[in-house]
Each structure stands twice: as structure tokens, then as C-alpha cells.
Amino acid sequence: MSLNPMHQFEVYRLGPEINLGSINLSFTNASLFMTISASVILFFLFIGTKKKSLIPSKIQLVSEMSYSFVAKMINDTAGSSAKPFFPFIFTLFMFVLFCNMVGMLPYSFTVTSHIIVTFVLASIVFVGVTIIGFIKHGLKYLELFVPKGVPVILLPLIVIIEIISYLSRPVSLSVRLFANMMAGHTMLKVFGGFVISLGLLGGWLPLGFSVALTGLEILVAFLQAYVFAILTCIYLNDALNLHH
Amino acid sequence: MKNLNEISTRLEIAKKKIKKNQIKDNGTNAASLGKALKISTELVASVVVGSTIGFLLDNWFDTKPLLxxxxxxxxxxxxxxxxxxxAKKMHKINKYRKR
Structure with missing residues (x-):
């Protein structure tokens, strides 16, 4: 059972069962690891910004770097008009990053390897960006679906295609994060299983592979958080500055 | 103050070293991997969304395989x-960086 590569993704209930109407609100291991990631972020940023010295300590340096990294990313992709949304994008980036990184620890659970988690995050972005677009531009925001210089005969077709491409944004955003995390963790587990089943004689090669894959997986964990945040910035840019 | 002076001289030395060596972009490899993953999922997602919309409309209008x-x-x-x-967006960003 423990050799089953999909076993690590099982969600189970911790503590008593809580039902609110027809909704099951029990505390699961997924909720536990989300809480852990959120508290690690809070703790890390609290310690990092507590002593503001001119010559920063290592932890202060890292927390300042994460701030300036996200600030630069927003400035480069969405421009200065997206500055008010910095807290949201910073939170999103840190949450996804720390969920991925906490999931890399042995015996832990990767929250972002479940499509419902990533899809909810992506839907928040999608709905939020759409609302911001409508607040900022009113009904003019619908011009996003009507590109300039298209013959009138083709227009209905183009509008349908544009709407499909707009609706595909949350799907591609969530599927990317979920698929990368799940595939990576499954692969790690499969190679780990090879080490055990091949034993002392043949197990060294898959062991080397798992070490290499762990490095790759840490890279992917960072990269996916980065891609998630940068795409949020790009969508925000589309909503704030309405032109292609 | 002595400490600060020491750091400023160290900073100058480090800056000179950077100018000499012109440290290469070591983020390019990771960034291109990210771009590849981004493009591949984009293609799949719209196909899935399109087919789902078609399937839902089919159930609504009772025109099974057509829509x-x-x-x-x-x-x-x-x-x-x-x-x-x-891809066009990436091209633009690259052009901007090279200038």
C-alpha cells in the first residue's frame, strides 16, 4: 500500500466530522498543510522584518528579496497602475511557493497537487480580474472580445473564439500548477519504489535518479509559483490597460 | 562608522568584478522551461474548455454530437x-531586453 505512488495524494479527515448543511467542513490533512504553509510564511516574514538593520541578516535579506522580486515583476509586466494589487499578488505568490516547498519535505502533503485547490486560486484571479476590468472600463471591457480590423462576416466566429480563449485562462492556470506538482511527486515516488524493490544490488541507479529529480522538483516548485504570479500580472495588465 | 566604510569599499570591489566578468544570465534556462510549460498547457486548456461548452450546449438543445x-x-x-x-509576447520581451 505504501508503495502505491498515488497514495500520497489521499485526503483524509483529522479530528471530528463537521457538517454545515450539506457541506462537509471537516479539518483534513490538506487544511493542516495549508495552515502550516501560511504560518511558515507569517513567521518567516515576521522574523525577517523585525530587526530592520542597515546591514541585513540572512533572513532579512531573503524576505526583502522576495518583496523586491514581486514588486519588480509587477512593475515589468503590468506597469505602475497595478501597484495597488501588490499585496494580493505577493500573498498569492508566497502561498503557492510555500505550499509547493512544504510539499517537498518527506512525509508531508502537497496541497497544490489537487486540482480543486489550484482551480479555486485561479478562479479567484479570473473573477477578480474580470470585475476589475468592468469597474475600470465599464461595458467597454467587452471590446476585449472584438479585435480591431476584422471583417464583419467573420465577427461572430471570432467573438466565440475570443470568449473560449478568455474562459480557458483559469483552466490553463490551474491545470499547469496541478499537473506539474502531481506528475513530479508521482515520479519521485515511483523511483523511490524502484529503490526498495531492486534492493541493495540494483537500487543505486534509481536512488541517483531520485536525488536528481528532487533537485528538479524544487526548481519546478519555484518556477510554477513564479509562472502563476506572472500570469496573474499579465491578466491584470489586460484588464487595466485595455489594448492588445 | 568603520564598519560602514569597510562595506562600501567591499561593494566597490564587487561592482568592479561584475563589470569585468559581465556575469551571465543564469535565469534563462529556468525561464525557458517555464515558457515551454506555459505554452503547452495553453493549447490543451482551450480545447478542453471549448469541448465542455459544446457538450453543455448539446445537453441543453438536445443536438447530441453536433455542437x-x-x-x-x-x-x-x-x-x-x-x-x-x-509566443509573440515573448518575442517582444526578448527584443526589448536585447536593446
Whole structure:
């Protein structure tokens, strides 16, 4: 059972069962690891910004770097008009990053390897960006679906295609994060299983592979958080500055 | 104050070293991997969304396979359009960086 590569993704209930109407609100291991990631972020940023010295300590340096990294990313992709949304994008980036990184620890659970988690995050972005677009531009925001210089005969077709491409944004955003995390963790587990089943004689090669894959997986964990945040910035840019 | 002076001289030495060596971009490899993953999912997602819309409309209007097929094709078109668009965006960013 423990050799089953999909076993690590099982969600189970911790503590008593809580039902609110027809909704099951029990505390699961997924909720536990989300809480852990959120508290690690809070703790890390609290310690990092507590002593503001001119010559920063290592932890202060890292927390300042994460701030300036996200600030630069927003400035480069969405421009200065997206500055008010910095807290949201910073939170999103840190949450996804720390969920991925906490999931890399042995015996832990990767929250972002479940499509419902990533899809909810992506839907928040999608709905939020759409609302911001409508607040900022009113009904003019619908011009996003009507590109300039298209013959009138083709227009209905183009509008349908544009709407499909707009609706595909949350799907591609969530599927990317979920698929990368799940595939990576499954692969790690499969190679780990090879080490055990091949034993002392043949197990060294898959062991080397798992070490290499762990490095790759840490890279992917960072990269996916980065891609998630940068795409949020790009969508925000589309909503704030309405032109292609 | 002595400490600060020491750091400023160290900083100057480090800056000179950077100018000499012109440290290469070591983020390019990771960034291109990210771009590849981004493009591949974009193509798939619009096909899935298009087919789902077609399937739902089919159930609504009772025209079983017809609208699913039409919207599948539209989804493929939207996916290719998305890929071309993001490739163009990358091209623009690269041009901007080289200048």
C-alpha cells in the first residue's frame, strides 16, 4: 500500500466530522498543510522584518528579496497602475511557493497537487480580474472580445473564439500548477519504489535518479509559483490597460 | 562608522568584478522551461474548455454530437491563437531586453 505512488495524494479527515448543511467542513490533512504553509510564511516574514538593520541578516535579506522580486515583476509586466494589487499578488505568490516547498519535505502533503485547490486560486484571479476590468472600463471591457480590423462576416466566429480563449485562462492556470506538482511527486515516488524493490544490488541507479529529480522538483516548485504570479500580472495588465 | 566604510569599499570591489566578468544570465534556462510549460498547457486548456461548452450546449438543445464537434474545432482554433499570442509576447520581451 505504501508503495502505491498515488497514495500520497489521499485526503483524509483529522479530528471530528463537521457538517454545515450539506457541506462537509471537516479539518483534513490538506487544511493542516495549508495552515502550516501560511504560518511558515507569517513567521518567516515576521522574523525577517523585525530587526530592520542597515546591514541585513540572512533572513532579512531573503524576505526583502522576495518583496523586491514581486514588486519588480509587477512593475515589468503590468506597469505602475497595478501597484495597488501588490499585496494580493505577493500573498498569492508566497502561498503557492510555500505550499509547493512544504510539499517537498518527506512525509508531508502537497496541497497544490489537487486540482480543486489550484482551480479555486485561479478562479479567484479570473473573477477578480474580470470585475476589475468592468469597474475600470465599464461595458467597454467587452471590446476585449472584438479585435480591431476584422471583417464583419467573420465577427461572430471570432467573438466565440475570443470568449473560449478568455474562459480557458483559469483552466490553463490551474491545470499547469496541478499537473506539474502531481506528475513530479508521482515520479519521485515511483523511483523511490524502484529503490526498495531492486534492493541493495540494483537500487543505486534509481536512488541517483531520485536525488536528481528532487533537485528538479524544487526548481519546478519555484518556477510554477513564479509562472502563476506572472500570469496573474499579465491578466491584470489586460484588464487595466485595455489594448492588445 | 568603520564598519560602514569597510562595506562600501567591499561593494566597490564587487561592482568592479561584475563589470569585468559581465556575469551571465543564469535565469534563462529556468525561464525557458517555464515558457515551454506555459505554452503547452495553453493549447490543451482551450480545447478542453471549448469541448465542455459544446457538450453543455448539446445537453441543453438536445443536438447530441453536433455542437460538441463544432466547439471542439473552435477550441482548437482558440488554443492555436493563444499559443501564437503568447509566443509573440515573448518575442517582444526578448527584443526589448536585447536593446
Amino acid at each position: 460538441t464537434i463544432c466547439f471542439f474545432i473552435l477550441g482548437v482554433v482558440a488554443g492555436i491563437l493563444n499559443v501564437i499570442r503568447s
